[in-house]
Amino acid sequence: MKKLWKSNKPMVATLVSGALILLGILLNYQGMETLSAAVFVLSFIIGGFHQATEGIRDTWKNKRLNVDILMVLAAIGASLIGYWLEGALLIFIFSLSGSLEEYATNKSTEAITALMKVVPTTAKRYLSSNQLEEVSIEELQIGDRVLVPKGESVPTDGILLGSRALLDESAITGESIPKEKKATDDLYASTINLQEAIQMEVTKRSKDTLFANIIRLVQTAQNTPSHTASLINRLENTYVKVVLVMVPLMIAVFYWGLDWTWNESFYRGMVLLTVASPCALVASATPATLSAISHAAKQGILFKGGIAIENFGRIDCMAFDKTGTLTEGKPRVTNFNRKPETDPSIIFAIVESLEHDSTHPIASALLAFLREQEYSSITLEDREDLTGFGLTGTYQNSQWKIGKEPFILTSPAQRNELVDEASHLQEDGKTVIYLSKDDEVVATFALLDTPKTDAKATIAFLKENNIHTIMITGDHEATAATIAKELGLNEYRANCLPEEKTHILKELQQTYQMVSMVGDGINDAPALAHSDVGIAMGGGTDIAMQTADVVLMKDELHYLAYTYELSNKLRRITLQNILFSLIVILFLIGANLFQYINLPLGVIGHEGSTILVILNGLRLLLGIKKKPLDT
Template identity: 35%
Template sequence: MAEITLDEIKVAPPPPSGDNPRIVLPITGMTCAACVRNVERALKKPEGVVDVSVNLATERATVTYLPGTVRRADLVKAVEAAGYGVIDLTDSAAPEDAERAARQAEIDHQRRLVVIGIVFTLPLFIISMARDLIMAATMPFMGMADMSVEMAQIHGVPDALAWMFWSGMPLILMVLATPVQVIVGRQYLIGAWKAARNGSTNMDTLIAIGSSAAYLYSVVVTAGLLFGFADVVGDHVYFETGAVILTLITLGKLLEARAKGQTSAAIKQLMGLAPKTALLLRGDQEIETATDEVMVGDRLVVRPGERIPVDGVVIEGQSAVDESMLTGESLPVNKMPGSEVIGATINKQGRLIIEARRVGSETALAQIVRLVEQAQASKAPIQRIADRVSGVFVPIVLVLAALTFLGWLLIGQVGFTAAMVNAVAVLVIACPCALGLATPTAIMVGTGRGASMGILFRNSEALENAKRIQVIALDKTGTITRGEPVVTRVIPLNGMDASELLWLAASVERASEHPLAQAVVEAAKSRDLKLAQPSAFEAISGRGVRARVNGQLVRVGSPRFLIEEGIDLTSAQKPLHDLQAEAHTAIVIAVDDAVACVIGIADTIKPGSREAVYELKAAGIDVVMITGDNQATAEAIARQVGINRVFADVLPEQKADIIKQLQAEGRRVAMVGDGINDAPALAQADVGIAIGTGTDIAMEASDVTLVSGDLGGVARAIHLSRATMRTIYQNLFWAFIYNIILIPVAMAGALVPMLAAAAMAFSSIFVVLNSLKLAAPSKRRFQDFEPDNREWSRRSGDVHSPAQ
């Protein structure tokens, strides 16, 4: 019988000091996937850096390094040398608040730039369009062959009017365009210069070259009109082109930043759940204190309607607690003395006095936030596609723009001006931003959505792999069943009294922490039996225990264990068979080498287990059960929940071999267990899913952790993974197809730069907004994994066991 206790399932502490430490840097100045690549390359230069992961959506860099080799200042210096910035959090008491304030300040700055751009660009655009329309209408009316000053004078246009339209207006347009180019365009020029200085390119490079080319060419044309060499440089200006490009792209950048802020709404909501203050009980006095100052062992008062400040245990009072914000379960959970409570959950009814057990960074909420942040900062394998493309994207676009210019100039025979306009359109239409945002924004929203439903993905790779699962192996005890077995039968075999035999068994089992052992002990206590203290206690993992009680050698365990101990079980065969037929687990007691008793123990099916198995099968996933119970008992449980394939009589160390066997069939396998004796199987599986209950969360033991003990969370996790990956595929398809189609269109001269700028801004916004759809799923798309979905109960009658 395995020596495992449910009390061992605890919230995992922060990573031990022996692990490689990490530093998280909030980065500023990143605009596209090329920027991500540049920052990663810069951060890998310091000696001692083991791994670097940069996320464009969160705008954070996570650096793993060898202990004692790297300082934060070294990393900041490397980032700044690459032309980017790092938000300084060293002097901040609340780094999250400081980072949030810095991000908000950047949004406010972009908003001011947009206002400046609109103020100058709107009249610039109106005047420019009016000039072109008036001149275009005047030409045929006056019989002018072109729009030159000389032609106007030949046809009798007054000098003042000719100067105004041909020279004065371009000067006015330049005056309006210059603030946009200098103030709004400054960030792009600086970004392009820093990238060039480091031998790289990014989105700023494309915008800076495109807008500057239109502006500088127009300045030269204006000078030609003013100083009499228009016949050399031409007479048409494009000031509005550069200004509109900068204003529209900055507007897109602002909208993108605001939308990106919404992708982290779930994590912000989680962080905001913890109450700032707590009521500390000192004698008979209730003292309000900061939650950060609460220590383990402190007694706290929680009034009805208040949030519980830290993880703890109830020592006085009874109430119902709403844990939905962490577990996704809508029904309140009854609490009484001895019940564990989770920080940030809501006390609904009675007054509670709790004793603090976990505070600060050790609370379940802190662990959940840390795990979600870790998942959001990681890179999904599919991101490698965008990373590879981003490394060459901008240089390729620059080459295509140059070819467009030369092609139109030399082959198209349209002149310098038209060739330049088409090249600018190519530069502006290209959008590396969408490539960089396609995966991380969906990962952020998906993991945040999961956290709100009590589903925690360790990293984005786990989120991606869950989509591909074909077989799910379920542990029985604590996963399909409640994991709270109770004694149902005590069957004496040697003439001894049933109570005496139960007393002997419980006296031995009191030293064991296995759930079946605890069931025997609880049965004895319920009969007011005073247990003896065993001696020479020995546990044999997964089989049973032996000890001496009042000088008698008592063995308690599975039938297999007793047979291995040399005990004859002939007289126990009928009760064993009867119990197995009733889907009860049987344990056998032997006293002094003779079989003495058979005890029947039953574990009830968890609510929702049957429906969850149905949902998984409806999703095209095969479900199998792995258990240490005998074949008859296992099959009886399997029939109740609709599972066809059962692996019974499996020892804890053999579960990983079963997973290997399933994988050898060429299928991707997920293992669902309680995260304790299932650890080897969880590690062997393609995706390990640990089921916790409340604060009993084995977060460090699996790829996915279900905060609630609800097996339906497995189906919800699979559906969420599929929805997230579907969104990523949509984003990547859009990012690639957008560039594949519109860059050639721009090269063909069918797209003016201003429309190109609008399309480019929309491209990034589309990716972010498409990802945000995950945060508010429709009933049609997500009905199968909504925690409170009543559709399950309606359809549960359709579930059939193999026998049917």
């Protein structure tokens, strides 16, 4: 009970208020009217204290009126004319709706609370003598060497010093499948070491880690309302003033214009004060937005605020970077051709010997291709790496060369069927690597940065929802055309420098109302910043946190579709809440004017609608039903 009191005092106060109302009804039934009135007043004070103080504090601090003030005035007014039970019921149900709204807010911050719990407070740091000392994570300095035992959390961002590791990165990405790491790979604070103890080198202070940035980003998002919530909050002050003016005017009309008794006129004024209050309207957007942001954070989708998640569903043009966004960012061998009389195992062995210690992405792609082939390794003589051109070496008195066309084809006489076929591959946007033996081309390898597995299905989903899709890339025309055609994009722009991407976005904004840019958050930072909704993929970069409105931590394109549907569900629920709130207010005002309802029914109808609106918004904590894209 003590824990419950500390964690949710308003709800406990509401329950006590409700119990006192039942006691007051029982006492009144026994004929103890004075005592029952005292109990109702006590219920009034206990149930309304939190809401009243919050309302008065908000009014004083922001110099604006709010619905809390209206409810307190209505309850006091009902009590003044002897309607103790009605006043207590009004405060009880109003307090209940306020407690539920606070519950919604607390529920929306559970993602942050859960994240905070996995942040380690200490780390095991190596001294110069190679001994270990336990220190606070705030004491860690860049360059420190740290031990992370099996089952413990990584204390801060760094790089792996060992050969391999297996980590649970679900706190960062939401992905339940453990991530394998190799030497010098990045390690992130609060991820969990699943295998034997590892050593790491600190690269960031605890306050600057990716994890700390995530927490700050979600906290900021929860404090940044959507356009709809901001509009409703701005209207609340004016609305409350109108109600405060209209109530005494209507009491005067009831008393002098309709010849009702003073008690009846004042009573109807208190009912009007209750039912006309915009409690449900005020609660239409904020709980729903907070719930959506909280759910998205658990899925690894980070928003900078309610505006970002609201705008996502209004996007009508989505621009994409190519490399690392629509494509894997790593070239892959798609075609291998050779002269028929040449032994493929010799070709593979030569290429492996030439490229074995190169770190170039093309070399990595060739070596990945060779790992799937059968051959025996050989050793070349006079191997030479001509940086920027290619590699050469000697095997069995023959000179072998590997590289792109300008390096290999130095004479028209070298052209053969392989070279002609390579020209066609290049027209398809592929990068061709030539292998020659004594200046004769004997094999070619065509490479292409292939699309991500979910890219085509994601583009199809966007087009089905009337979102114009465009790829803006720095790659040459042929490559861009190939990728655009394969994915079914509406259009593409090639050979674009980073600053040109910004100009293209501005052009698109002249045609479309809401233009988003999807990129990796590094070279696309200017475009992300200038778009209406900047979306960074794989937000492991600080620049992504700084410039993007949305960060997809899992680096998977199908989450664009998920986020779009989540945004639209938020919009639908908010619209439902607004329309429902207005209809209930108008109905109750009309029913009061015709004397069809009393104060208890008005309270139940008005505050009941507020509770329903809040519960409807809380549905977004469950997210949406995932519809797998056809990949």
